[in-house]
Amino acid sequence: MRKRPRQARSKQMVATLIEATARCIVANGLDGTTTPRIAELAGVSVGSLYQYFEDKEALIDALVADRAAGIARGLRQLPVDTAGNLRDMVGGAIRYGFALLSAGDGLYVELIKNWHRMPTDKVADVLQQHFLELARVWFLRHYREYPIENLQVRIFIIVNSTLFTMVRLIADDHPLLPQSDVAEGLTDMIVQYLAVPS
Amino acid sequence: MRKRPRQARSKQMVATLIEATARCIVANGLDGTTTPRIAELAGVSVGSLYQYFEDKEALIDALVADRAAGIARGLRQLPVDTAGNLRDMVGGAIRYGFALLSAGDGLYVELIKNWHRMPTDKVADVLQQHFLELARVWFLRHYREYPIENLQVRIFIIVNSTLFTMVRLIADDHPLLPQSDVAEGLTDMIVQYLAVPS
DNA sequence: CCATAATGCGAAGATGTATTCGCATTCAAT
DNA sequence: ATTGAATGCGAATACATCTTCGCATTATGG
Numbered sequence: 001m002r003k004r005p006r007q008a009r010s011k012q013m014v015a016t017l018i019e020a021t022a023r024c025i026v027a028n029g030l031d032g033t034t035t036p037r038i039a040e041l042a043g044v045s046v047g048s049l050y051q052y053f054e055d056k057e058a059l060i061d062a063l064v065a066d067r068a069a070g071i072a073r074g075l076r077q078l079p080v081d082t083a084g085n086l087r088d089m090v091g092g093a094i095r096y097g098f099a100l101l102s103a104g105d106g107l108y109v110e111l112i113k114n115w116h117r118m119p120t121d122k123v124a125d126v127l128q129q130h131f132l133e134l135a136r137v138w139f140l141r142h143y144r145e146y147p148i149e150n151l152q153v154r155i156f157i158i159v160n161s162t163l164f165t166m167v168r169l170i171a172d173d174h175p176l177l178p179q180s181d182v183a184e185g186l187t188d189m190i191v192q193y194l195a196v197p198s
Numbered sequence: 199m200r201k202r203p204r205q206a207r208s209k210q211m212v213a214t215l216i217e218a219t220a221r222c223i224v225a226n227g228l229d230g231t232t233t234p235r236i237a238e239l240a241g242v243s244v245g246s247l248y249q250y251f252e253d254k255e256a257l258i259d260a261l262v263a264d265r266a267a268g269i270a271r272g273l274r275q276l277p278v279d280t281a282g283n284l285r286d287m288v289g290g291a292i293r294y295g296f297a298l299l300s301a302g303d304g305l306y307v308e309l310i311k312n313w314h315r316m317p318t319d320k321v322a323d324v325l326q327q328h329f330l331e332l333a334r335v336w337f338l339r340h341y342r343e344y345p346i347e348n349l350q351v352r353i354f355i356i357v358n359s360t361l362f363t364m365v366r367l368i369a370d371d372h373p374l375l376p377q378s379d380v381a382e383g384l385t386d387m388i389v390q391y392l393a394v395p396s
Numbered sequence: 397c398c399a400t401a402a403t404g405c406g407a408a409g410a411t412g413t414a415t416t417c418g419c420a421t422t423c424a425a426t
Numbered sequence: 427a428t429t430g431a432a433t434g435c436g437a438a439t440a441c442a443t444c445t446t447c448g449c450a451t452t453a454t455g456g
Contacts, residue, residue, distance in 0.1 A: 205432065243434065
């Protein structure tokens with residue numbers, strides 16, 4: 001951030017700009033998101049934007065960081081029963097994922113579509129770490145011993161598979177397959193993949 | 199195409215432009231690919247480009263169509279043994295996929311990264327249809343009866359999961375996980391998912 | 397209340413890209 | 427060889443975006 005906000009109104013401005021960025025991406029897509037448009041949506045001048053953000057990228061990074069923090073918070077508060085059966089846990093996570101991606105008028109979908117030019121690692125790592133830890137706990141409880149090495153590969157595959165399959169489905173204007181079927185399919189696939197002790 | 203090529207040199211020009219586009223994308227990324235740069239790489243003027251292609255998009259579409267045709271050809275010639283075991287078939291396909299993505303200096307990876315602003319369906323449908331048909335044949339041979347409805351969902355999930363997991367891994371500059379491990383993991387996951395008759 | 401710093405402004409500058417158009421060159425058929 | 431069509435050219439046009447800078451407005455502390 002170019003200038004540290006000292007007064008209350010400038011803190012407000014930073015928040016307003018980040019939210020305007022989100023709305024602009026939703027309304028115009030990432031490519032159609034320009035600094036004048038963001039400023040207009042924020043009800044603010046372009047100059048003010050550059051008072052607090054080095055450039056457009058910094059603004060978008062701030063948005064991603066904000067949402068990533070939100071998602072991390074949501075994941076931690078997601079009720080999990082590490083004593084329960086695997087299928088319920090996975091199924092719950094899948095449903096949570098679909099709900100999240102469908103929320104925010106498609107902001108997340110647009111961000112993930114453009115993962116390669118965004119600080120994707122911030123978010124992907126959050127998911128990766130969360131589910132890795134979750135799986136670790138679950139397996140320790142149920143099997144005592146488990147090849148942890150292999151678990152990283154499995155979680156990497158599962159997280160990426162799920163994320164992009166979901167996005168591909170949601171981004172499709174005329175999806176041939178119902179979301180519920182794909183959710184069930186993903187759940188089946190993941191549970192079976194995790195269940196086999198290699 | 200704006201003008202149908204009548205003379206030999208113009209056919210050559212179309213081919214040269216398409217190949218230059220491929221090289222430009224490899225060298226500069228899709229965003230860094232501009233019509234002047236393509237023309238320069240082709241050793242041709244910008245004007246000539248617009249003689250044969252309505253706009254930049256048409257040129258890129260032509261490139262995608264060309265490669266999609268090539269991939270379709272490659273898939274058909276891929277030796278498959280529908281009498282053999284499932285794991286060998288899936289493993290072979292995965293290896294073929296990794297080889298394809300690693301080839302062409304990263305052209306395919308760059309194209310898939312930007313799937314959402316490309317005629318992705320052209321390629322995705324090719325893969326979808328190919329593996330759907332392949333799976334159908336295999337299952338008819340081995341089980342006689344199989345819930346075909348469900349098979350579409352499974353193939354959708356498998357194709358997208360595999361494609362994007364591969365791309366995510368290859369696009370990572372410092373991959374934590376070795377490609378061979380991920381390939382094996384994907385194979386395991388797919389085989390198990392397909393093997394369970396639902 | 398005043399002085400100073402912080403904040404807000406938006407037209408203008410700098411850059412870059414897609415596309416066109418009039419003219420030059422080459423081909424192919426007679 | 428000639429002529430009309432096809433092809434090739436690239437400077438110029440049109441447009442859009444990011445970013446800056448000098449000035450106006452607002453807040454804060456003494």
